[in-house]
Structures are given as C-alpha cells and as structure tokens.
Amino acid sequence: MGSDNLAGGVHDDPRLGEVDLYRLPHTDLSSVRGLIIGGGSDQIFLERNKDLLTEFATSGGRIAVMGHVLTDFLPGLGVWRKLAYTGPKDLAITLGDQHPVWDGVDPVDLSTRKGVTGFYARGYVDKIPEDALVTTRIGRHALPLDYVYPLGQGQVLAHGGNDLTGWANDPNSSSKLTTQLVDWLVQR
Template structure:
C-alpha cells in the first residue's frame, strides 16, 4: 500500500518505527532488509514496497491510535506488523489487553513455549527466562482478551499464561510481544539471538 507523499520513500522491506532520531538498542546495521522510520513521518512515508513494520515498546501509542486506519490497512492488505511492549491504546483491531503479572520468584517469570512459530524456532526457553543471571527481562506480564483465532507462541509463569501471540488481520498478520523489544536480544551469546533475524524473515514474507 502507499501513502500520498512520494518524497518520503521507504528504503527497506522492514521498517522499525522509532521515536525521532532514536536508534533502537540491539538493532543491526548489517541487515539491509531493516530500516528505520520516525513515527511522526510514518503517515507521509511511501509504504508501497514495505512488507513489515516493527513498532517498538517506546512508540507513541496516542499518535498510533490517531493513525489507526493507516496501520490497519497496511496489515489488511497483506503485510505484517510486530508490536512490542505494553499496548495501552487500541491502535490496531484485535490487540489484547496487557496485564501486570504478580510474581514472587523466578518461576513466576519463567518463559515456556506454546504454539510453534518461526520467530522462536531454535530458541531455548531458558535463554528467554534468564538473562545475565536475572529473570524478568523478557516480560513481566501476560496477554488478556486476545483474539479467538490467535495462536499463543510463548507463555509465562507457573500457570503458563499467554504472553506472545499472533493473529490474522485481513490478509496480513500481527505479532504481539508484551515485553522489551525482541531486537534487544540480537547480540546475546545464546539462542535468543536467533529472534531478530527470524523476526525479519517472518516480516518480509507474504
């Protein structure tokens, strides 16, 4: 799909939506498939050749909600969106509700896998559950009121509550991760580093 201003052309098939000139932590400059776009320039950006968007955890969700039709149509037309962080506004149809998890120890924050998905292929649950000897980096909450046709790809805690999920939106798909950006793990010395390239692989598919 495209917007109205041809002067602001996208330069990569996957765009990471940034806040101003902020460069997201852990984002590789080596993958030519990944570019960045300032969130406030998104409405004027030519998305004709863009297949995927990564909306970071720090994105201005009020602005996204004001541009709900734009990003909804992007997905409905057959493209893919990865939403990071705690969704607190209804900026996309089908977004579930993030709930804070009550936890008292590491087992309450342990990550387990649900339905298989290529973004997490080959990733070990322990590498998400514990980072640098600390639990809770990956997520500290769970997803509620998710779409009935969503698949739950990861779960959290003793009760295996839904965490990451993927659902269809029109001809496209939306992936929601209720925690720190998945790209933050790109340089980790374990299997969690697989998530960034595999996320980009998934986003460029149609």
C-alpha cells in the first residue's frame, strides 16, 4: 500500500477497504462511515478536495487524520510544529481527555518503542478548535498532540505523528490503538 491510499495500512479488518486517494472524488462514500487519511497522503490534493471531505464529516462521517498536517484540508485542523527536543522527557506522551481510541493504552508504551523515544510523535499541534478534546500531550510542557473535534454532525480525529494503525502488532497496550480507532470510525 502506498501513501496514495486511504485506509492507513490496516488490511486484516473486514470493516475496512482501501480507496486510492486520487479516486476519492469519484468514489461513492454514501455507505462509508469513516476515513483514515494516512500521514503520507498528498495534502495539496486533499486541500483541493476540502469541500468533499468537509461534506463527508458534516453529514455525520468520521475522519482520522494521521501525520504532520501542514495544509488546511479540513476546517479546524491545527498545524503541526516540530518539537525542539533534547532527550526522552521532551518526547514523553501523557494522556489528556478520555477518548475510546486511547482507552487502556499506557502512555509509557507510546513514549518508548523498542527502547527508543519519538516513534509516536516528535511534534505538537497548535491552533486547534476550542471545543476539541486533547487526548494526548507531548513533552515537559504537555503540548497538544492528538485531538478530536466535532465537525457538523461528524467528528475529526487528528494525530500528529506516525499512523496509529502502525501499532497493531506491538507487544504491549499500544496494540489496542488500531482496533479502537477502527471501532470509533465505524460508530454513528
């Protein structure tokens, strides 16, 4: 799967299918409940299709946005900023507002992977909507990292790091993220 697909690399969940990003304007989304936009997706193309994505969410759909958001392809998306870090404490993840995607996930399992910090994220997000739930924070200053906000009748989840679907095979509590993300996406 390349970065031009929407599905976030989750292949074994029967509730998911892949959509080539560049076919999105020609795809019938009427039976789709949620979209995962992978971190490597073409944000310029997404911005050109902002109306389509906005309509999907405002009509009740859920969208999970992964990675470093640098363009305005959905109303309310904050802008990713690289964190100035000098050590593990600067990249430590803490939980914020409760949300089912992070339910039961130990922030230590997000902070360190294979003995290295920074896999989960190395930045933060600014200018998030006032009504957003900040679900995780990063670093000594607990800067906002992951957040969820309403958009019309739908919701947007934004994660400012590596795709949450990439944690499915981890040997600790972080492996819950993928299933819980998909569970959240298909709810209405």
